[in-house]
Amino acid sequence: MAADTVAMKVSFRESDQSALPPRERVVTLPHGIPELTLGWGCVEWIADNLVHPNGSRKGLPFLITQSQLRFILWFYALDDAGRWLHNRAVRRLAKGSGKSPFAAVIALLELLGPVRVDRFDPAVPGGVVGAPVGLPLVQIAATSEKQTANTMRMVRALSHKRTKVARRYNLESGKTYIETPDGGRLEQITSSATAAEGAETSFSVADETEHWTPGNGGPDLADTLVQNAAKTGSRLMETCNAWVPGIMSVAETVFEAWCLEQEGRTAGAQKILYDARVAPPNTVLHEEPAEGEIGLTDALRFVYGDCFWVDMFAITATILSPAYPVSRSRRFYLNQPNAQEDAWVTLQEWSALASPETVVEKGEEIVLFFDGSKSRDATALIGCRMSDGHVFTLNVWQPEPGKNIDADAVDGEVTRAFEFFTVIAFFADVREWESYTKNSWPERYKDDLLLWAVPKGKQPQPIAWDMRSHVYEFAEASEMCLAEIHDGTFTHDGNWDTSRHIGNARRREYRGRISIRKESQDSPNKIDAAVCVIGARMVRRLVLATDDWDDRNTNQSWVVYT
Numbered sequence: 001m002a003a004d005t006v007a008m009k010v011s012f013r014e015s016d017q018s019a020l021p022p023r024e025r026v027v028t029l030p031h032g033i034p035e036l037t038l039g040w041g042c043v044e045w046i047a048d049n050l051v052h053p054n055g056s057r058k059g060l061p062f063l064i065t066q067s068q069l070r071f072i073l074w075f076y077a078l079d080d081a082g083r084w085l086h087n088r089a090v091r092r093l094a095k096g097s098g099k100s101p102f103a104a105v106i107a108l109l110e111l112l113g114p115v116r117v118d119r120f121d122p123a124v125p126g127g128v129v130g131a132p133v134g135l136p137l138v139q140i141a142a143t144s145e146k147q148t149a150n151t152m153r154m155v156r157a158l159s160h161k162r163t164k165v166a167r168r169y170n171l172e173s174g175k176t177y178i179e180t181p182d183g184g185r186l187e188q189i190t191s192s193a194t195a196a197e198g199a200e201t202s203f204s205v206a207d208e209t210e211h212w213t214p215g216n217g218g219p220d221l222a223d224t225l226v227q228n229a230a231k232t233g234s235r236l237m238e239t240c241n242a243w244v245p246g247i248m249s250v251a252e253t254v255f256e257a258w259c260l261e262q263e264g265r266t267a268g269a270q271k272i273l274y275d276a277r278v279a280p281p282n283t284v285l286h287e288e289p290a291e292g293e294i295g296l297t298d299a300l301r302f303v304y305g306d307c308f309w310v311d312m313f314a315i316t317a318t319i320l321s322p323a324y325p326v327s328r329s330r331r332f333y334l335n336q337p338n339a340q341e342d343a344w345v346t347l348q349e350w351s352a353l354a355s356p357e358t359v360v361e362k363g364e365e366i367v368l369f370f371d372g373s374k375s376r377d378a379t380a381l382i383g384c385r386m387s388d389g390h391v392f393t394l395n396v397w398q399p400e401p402g403k404n405i406d407a408d409a410v411d412g413e414v415t416r417a418f419e420f421f422t423v424i425a426f427f428a429d430v431r432e433w434e435s436y437t438k439n440s441w442p443e444r445y446k447d448d449l450l451l452w453a454v455p456k457g458k459q460p461q462p463i464a465w466d467m468r469s470h471v472y473e474f475a476e477a478s479e480m481c482l483a484e485i486h487d488g489t490f491t492h493d494g495n496w497d498t499s500r501h502i503g504n505a506r507r508r509e510y511r512g513r514i515s516i517r518k519e520s521q522d523s524p525n526k527i528d529a530a531v532c533v534i535g536a537r538m539v540r541r542l543v544l545a546t547d548d549w550d551d552r553n554t555n556q557s558w559v560v561y562t
Helices: 003-009 014-019 039-049 066-075 099-112 145-159 164-169 218-232 250-262 296-304 312-320 326-333 347-351 407-420 434-448 471-487 496-504 528-544 547-555
Strands: 086-092 116-120 128-131 137-141 177-179 185-189 203-206 235-240 271-276 365-371 379-385 391-397 422-428 506-510 513-517
Touching: 039 066, 039 099, 039 128, 039 164, 066 086, 066 271, 086 099, 086 218, 086 250, 099 137, 099 145, 099 164, 099 185, 099 203, 099 235, 137 145, 137 218, 145 164, 145 177, 145 185, 203 218, 218 235, 218 250, 235 250, 250 271, 296 312, 312 326, 347 471, 347 496, 365 407, 365 528, 379 407, 379 496, 379 528, 391 407, 391 496, 391 528, 407 434, 422 434, 422 528, 471 506, 471 513, 471 528, 496 528, 513 528
Parallel strands: 086 235, 086 271, 137 185, 137 203, 203 235, 365 422
Antiparallel strands: 116 128, 177 185, 365 379, 379 391, 506 513
8 A cells, every 4th residue: 555545544644734733743744845945956966966875776876755855845945035944853754764874965965065045046946046055064963972873974975085076075084074175074073062062063963862861961962052053043953763752852852842833832933844754643563454544564654655775574574573572663663652651542542533624513412521720730621522422622721831821711611612512511620610610600501401510419519520529430431531542432623732631641540440640740741631531521421321311312301410
């Protein structure tokens, strides 16, 4: 099955990716090609000056694949004023995708090629004519020499003294550097952030950033490279495999920064260019997929795309070997960061249920669940359609530093939900929202509800469902919702905020049940929308179990359950 067929099979066409939550995209480069770019001239320079040093094309002009071409066009894309659209780039690709050879090509291009604006010219492809950097300083950086070995080996192979580019530009080569007659330099650095401070770089490659962790000074070195680039208006390109979550690697940190940009949570005009091709979330590690799943071979073809040099047979054999860990198969070859060991559910499992095209129409019967905080945590309102269990997000409010959630905005969303839908049950956590959950909302809506949150007892409550006194019931609901996700028994709208909260949720054992929790009490990674997903699914099940629901559907008459 061709790669585009696989993409369509999981409803993930490349042209549709920007509509998905960034963490769930299987292709992350912008769609199409930019109007203004130096990229066409860069590709021409590569073809004229570099040859393949090994492989089936040894001695032939360096062949840029279609996916590499699109990266180059976007990396060298400009706005009308000649400023870069992207001030930083990441190439996160599966193992064997040619990240190091490509990084070596771009490093030599930045040392010698037409990578700065000379003039605008609508007659040339991309509308811009490029010129070389004056006195370039290109650095290939990592926290150890071993990490830069592959890229520097390719740099030397592409530019040794017998190559066309070395003769044409009169290059002088050493083990860790390339120099030009007019003072340009390409160098390998594996030093500390302090030693790298202040270099007037024109371009930097940060190699294998999944290994750049606080333990080896990786984040500090990355910050220094970014600062050096900003000082000279230069840029940084990172290469990485999928990371192990939770070890605070630069690769994970930059991915999270890119997600925030894509979600519109940052203010800068220049963005990170993120190039990843990830196996669809419903990929299985065997060749007998069930309906709705993607088999291993098809997924590998999708992930590796136009990497014609990849030995699929060898990779498949490695993955299928019982001695090779599943976690490494998914991380290295399917390009999927492994979930935290204590993750409640993986984003791959969650995104497989996404159905953003599904619309809950006006007047449809739904249930609601609300989890709120005034300032410490997020506040969320999630709905679940009675007819099929489809989960949808009405809103997720993120607290701003030093400010409270806008209670009027929350109340307005609740009002709109009752006006637009037929809400037959509404459960809301009490803490910090007692005046709404016990007073104003019940006064307005209790007569509309088929099922009350606490229907019996000394103080029946139409809406208030205090989670502090329902910990075990919520843990049961969490287990049930997790099973439903694994079984694929419901769909959701693919909301970006809810997706992020689902990914933040961690397993918590409570009296033999698996509930959810935050990473830590003070973690900035919120889970309130995940709580509401579980709650909304629970409320729907409770409604379905009542006699009043049967009577409602049999007799078409309302009976308020109190």
